[in-house]
Amino acid sequence: MKYGKEVxxxxxxxxxxxxxxxxxxxxxxxxxxxxxxxxxxxxSVLRVLQGLIENGSVLRRPTRPGVRNAALYRWKSAT
Incomplete structure (x- = not known):
């Protein structure tokens, strides 16, 4: 995926x-x-993040309920 490595x-x-x-x-x-x-x-970044979310490596947290484009993304730590 394009930009996958960078993300x-x-x-x-x-x-x-x-x-x-x-x-x-x-x-x-x-x-x-x-x-x-x-x-x-x-x-492209959104596609990478969606793949990482499906993989379980990234968590997506909406900042405001009902607003689609207001989200925070966090790398899941190993611990």
Whole structure:
């Protein structure tokens, strides 16, 4: 998966930290991308996160009930 390595490296370094989608996208993408490119990166990162959630490596926690795009993602620690 595109950006899979970058997402895993970022989140695995901080197993107890909550990440917003915006923070993950900003970390894996260069600063010089424009709107449509940012959307493509966000979709790719979302696919990676969905795979990691299904795998059990990442937890997804909604910040506000009923709001689809307000979620925090956390790497599951081994302990």
């Amino acid at each position: 895993i490296e970022l989140m695995a370094c901080y197993p107890g930290r909550d990440f917003k989608m915006e923070e993950i996208v900003r970390s894996v993408a260069s600063e010089s991308i424009i709107g449509s490119q940012r959307t493509a990166v966000r979709q």
